[in-house]
Amino acid sequence: MGQILVTGGAGYIGAHTAKRLNAAGLETVVLDNLATGHRDFARWGAFIQGDVGDQALLDRLFSSRTIEAVIHFAAASQVGESVREPLAYYQNNVGGTLALLNAMQRHKVDTLVFSSSCAVYGPPFDGLLTEDHPCQPISPYARTKRMMEDVMQDMARASGLKYTALRYFNAAGADPEAEIGERHNPETHLIPLVLQVALGQRQRLEIFGDDYPTPDGTAIRDYIHVQDLADAHIQALRHLQNGGESGAINLGNGQGHSVRQVIDAACNVTGRDIPVRMAPRRPGDSPRLVGDATKARALLGWQPAYADINDILATAWAWHKKETLAAPHR
Numbered sequence: 103m104g105q106i107l108v109t110g111g112a113g114y115i116g117a118h119t120a121k122r123l124n125a126a127g128l129e130t131v132v133l134d135n136l137a138t139g140h141r142d143f144a145r146w147g148a149f150i151q152g153d154v155g156d157q158a159l160l161d162r163l164f165s166s167r168t169i170e171a172v173i174h175f176a177a178a179s180q181v182g183e184s185v186r187e188p189l190a191y192y193q194n195n196v197g198g199t200l201a202l203l204n205a206m207q208r209h210k211v212d213t214l215v216f217s218s219s220c221a222v223y224g225p226p227f228d229g230l231l232t233e234d235h236p237c238q239p240i241s242p243y244a245r246t247k248r249m250m251e252d253v254m255q256d257m258a259r260a261s262g263l264k265y266t267a268l269r270y271f272n273a274a275g276a277d278p279e280a281e282i283g284e285r286h287n288p289e290t291h292l293i294p295l296v297l298q299v300a301l302g303q304r305q306r307l308e309i310f311g312d313d314y315p316t317p318d319g320t321a322i323r324d325y326i327h328v329q330d331l332a333d334a335h336i337q338a339l340r341h342l343q344n345g346g347e348s349g350a351i352n353l354g355n356g357q358g359h360s361v362r363q364v365i366d367a368a369c370n371v372t373g374r375d376i377p378v379r380m381a382p383r384r385p386g387d388s389p390r391l392v393g394d395a396t397k398a399r400a401l402l403g404w405q406p407a408y409a410d411i412n413d414i415l416a417t418a419w420a421w422h423k424k425e426t427l428a429a430p431h432r
C-alpha cells in the first residue's frame with residue numbers, strides 16, 4: 103500500500119482528515135506551504151513544507167514515494183479576499199491544482215479527492231441544494247472551485263482520472279479530542295468568532311444582516327462537523343478505489359441554522375453571554391445555503407455523527423478553551 107498525499111494538510115479540514123486517515127491505518131504525507139496552515143496541526147504522518155504549485159518539488163515528491171492517491175485541500179478560501187485579489191486566487195487555486203494534476207498525470211497517479219464548495223451553486227434557492235442545482239458561482243473563490251471541477255470532469259473523460267469533488271457546506275466544530283480545531287488569522291467565520299466573544303476575547307459579535315427573507319431575518323447555513331467531513335474523504339477514496347463513479351458530491355446535514363440560532367445555541371453550550379450588534383449584510387453572502395446529502399449517503403455510505411448544532415458547538419468550545427489556555431494572545 104502506498105501513501106496518501108494530503109495537500110493543505112496543515113489547515114483546518116486537511117489536518118482533521120490527516121488525523122482520521124492515520125487512525126484508519128492509512129499512511130499520509132502532508133504537503134503544505136504554511137501560508138494559512140499551522141505546523142503544529144501537521145502531526146500525523148510525514149510533513150513536507152512546500153507549495154503545491156512547485157512542479158520540481160512535486161516531481162521529487164512523486165518520484166521518491168509511492169503515492170497511491172491525492173486529497174487536495176491546498177487553496178486560498180476567503181470569499182472577500184478573492185474579490186479584492188482575484189489574480190492571487192486564480193494563481194493559487196487554479197494554478198496550484200493544474201500543477202498537481204500535471205504531476206499526477208506524469209507519475210501515473212489517477213485518484214483524487216478534491217475540496218470543492220457549496221459556493222459553486224447559484225442563484226439563491228429556498229430548498230435543499232442537490233448536485234444538479236445550477237452552478238453560477240458569484241465570487242472569484244467559488245469560480246476557481248467550479249473551474250477545477252470542469253477540468254477534472256474533462257480529464258476523467260479523456261485520460262481516466264478518478265475524482266470526487268466534495269462540495270462542503272459550512273465546516274464547523276473541532277476534533278472531539280481537542281487536539282486540533284479552527285484557527286484562522288484573521289478569523290472571519292461565525293462559530294469561532296461567537297466563541298471568542300464567549301471567551302471575552304472580543305466584545306461583541308456583529309450580525310451581518312437581519313433583513314434577509316428568512317424567519318428571523320438572519321442568514322441560514324448548513325453547519326457540518328469537521329470530523330464528519332474528514333471521514334467523507336476516506337469514504338470517497340474507498341469509493342474511487344472500488345471503481346465508483348467520479349463526480350461532485352454534497353456534504354451537508356440538510357438542516358439550516360440562522361445566525362441568531364447559532365448564537366442562541368452557543369449561549370446554551372457555553373453558559374456565557376454573547377453580546378451582538380447589527381451590521382450591514384456582507385457582500386456576496388447568500389440568504390440561505392442548505393445541502394441535500396442523499397448522494398453522499400447512497401454512494402459513500404456517509405452518515406454524519408454530529409448532526410446536532412449543540413454537539414458541533416460543544417467540540418468547538420472545548421478546543422477554543424484549550425487553545426486560549428495554551429496561547430492566550432494567539
Ligand code: UDP
Nearest residue numbers: 290291292295308309310321323361384387
Ligand atoms: N456572519 C455574521 N457575523 C460574523 C461572521 C459571519 O453574521 O462576524 C454570518 C455570515 O454573514 C453568514 C454566516 O454567518 O451568513 C456564516 O458565515 P461564515 O463566514 O462562517 O461562513 P460562510 O457561509 O460565509 O462560508
